[in-house]
Amino acid sequence: MELVHEIVEMEAELSVWRRNIHAHPELGFAENRTSDFVAEKLTEFGIQVHRGIGKTGLVGVLREGNETNSIGLRADMDALPIHEKNQFDHCSKSEGTMHACGHDGHTVMLLAAAKYLAETRNFQGQVNFIFQPAEEGLGGARAMIKDGLFEKFPCDRIYAMHNGPGLPVGKFSAVPGVRTAAGAFFDIDIKGKGGHGAFPHLAIDPIPIAAEVVSALQTLISRSTAPNESVVLSVTKIHAGDAYNVIPDSARLSGTIRTFSMEKMKELESHLNALSQGIASAHGASANLIFEVPFHPVVNDEPATNFAAGICNDLVGENNVYRTGDPGTGSEDFSFMTEQVPGCYLVIGNGEQSNALHNPNYDFNDEALVFGGSFFARVTESELAVDRVR
Ligand SMILES: [Zn+2]
Ligand SMILES: [Zn+2]
Structure with missing residues (x-):
């Protein structure tokens, strides 16, 4: 029961990246700076970058060995048309636009796993790091799928996370079945x-x-x-x-x-x-x-969700992993991806004191970065383990 120590060691750097993205929010399909930032990091890690998948969307591909096993890890990158009321140094420099849903944090959690996996390569198969634009109602997931996401980058399973205000940092929820409306x-x-x-x-x-x-x-x-x-x-x-x-x-x-x-x-x-x-x-x-x-509703595949919950257990202990709970009436376009590929959409704790999503005082909790990064890293190493019997 422990986090990935290489990712824990990156904590300060991850927070710098997250605050950088938070300070420069961009609306759906206009994530040019964010997309450049992600592409630069992936290239620096030695990961192959494919841009223009769903306009500002991009996919990083990391392959090890000749196995055909594959996994998709997805983060969303867009911000909202909200005027930020926070006063801290990293608050939005772009008047009227704000990362009020924590997609800055989602992007960095996936970058953390990408850096770790590119350095350690303790897996066999292909990892597709999917950085999606325009989640907030503009159809970013469908745009990526239309551009051949799953034909060009086949995924046996796909995983994504959303931060949950009210849920303590270090807790996860992975529940099978319908999760969003x-x-x-x-x-x-x-x-x-x-x-x-x-x-x-x-x-x-x-x-x-x-x-x-x-x-x-x-x-x-x-x-x-x-x-x-x-x-x-x-x-x-x-x-x-x-x-x-x-x-x-x-x-x-x-x-x-x-x-x-x-x-x-x-x-x-x-x-x-x-x-x-x-x-x-x-x-x-x-x-x-x-x-x-x-x-469409996000429907979590039962085997993928049990698998994800098992990874969370290993990271934070089973007392910190919720496997049941009612779905919410919010919506999420990761649903279009789970309609094509079995997967799981998890919730990761953003802290009990966190403001609500889409609130002008919201901020992603940097303490959650190492938990999310560790999840993406371990779920990949377990899904793509050479000796894994499905
Ligand atoms: Zn949102
Ligand atoms: Zn969101």
Whole structure:
């Protein structure tokens, strides 16, 4: 039960890297400086670098021996459009952009393992270090997959971690099954017929129709979803009209849906369509639904998750590893990778005092770096051990 001592010895250097990235946050698909930083480090470690996989994404490849075994280790690199309120020296130098989700820390934990594995090479097979852009809703994982991520860099299994505020540093959670929610964004355009506010009988007013649709959508949760199934549906925007005396031509409703399965998401999409079209047509109007699902649920593969939990046990002891727990309604696009390759998405403690993710006072906890780095290092050495029998 111990961390990788070579990585523990790097702790001060890792913190410098992490703070450097934190001070220079970049939004999704604009991670140019970050991507350069990562590429430079990987090259310095003697790792082959492949850039432009998903625009600003990159993959480092480290191979040892002729075995065909392979592993993927993934970190995300993007920041958020948040104005940082922290006052420390390494706070954001880029006004209005902030590493408020700890992707600076995720990137450095993977760099730590890359440096260690390139120096020690105590494995047989291929390690793919996947540095993903644009996790925060812009589709970075899908962009990498579209650019042939898993064809060019085949992975038998894939692992990723997210820091967890509230979970003490030195604790991990590795739980099989569904871990994060599927997230959809929708727009419903209701087309009526504009007219004079004083002559409503000559128009088809889209505003009361939109109001009726909003009310009806609530029944999708209260009447069409099993009481023990968790679903969220929120209408978050309504836009129509510009003047006191004009009945607008159209109205637009927008919102988000979260579910824990894609089956339920598809069912809700078709209900949403039927309800809005039915209500609109009953009033002589029409409705058009635009429905996008940028996040699927992350589903942890059971054998990969048990394997990951075993590695965590060796690092921090089994009392510090959670193997059960409810999934959260947050979303994560690592889901698109675990749909293609069996894998595990772990949570690593960011400390009980940590501010929440996406909070303007959040900061990644540097003490967690050696834990995450050690996990990536050991899971690789165990997955790619020469004598390993699957
Ligand atoms: Zn986030
Ligand atoms: Zn995140």
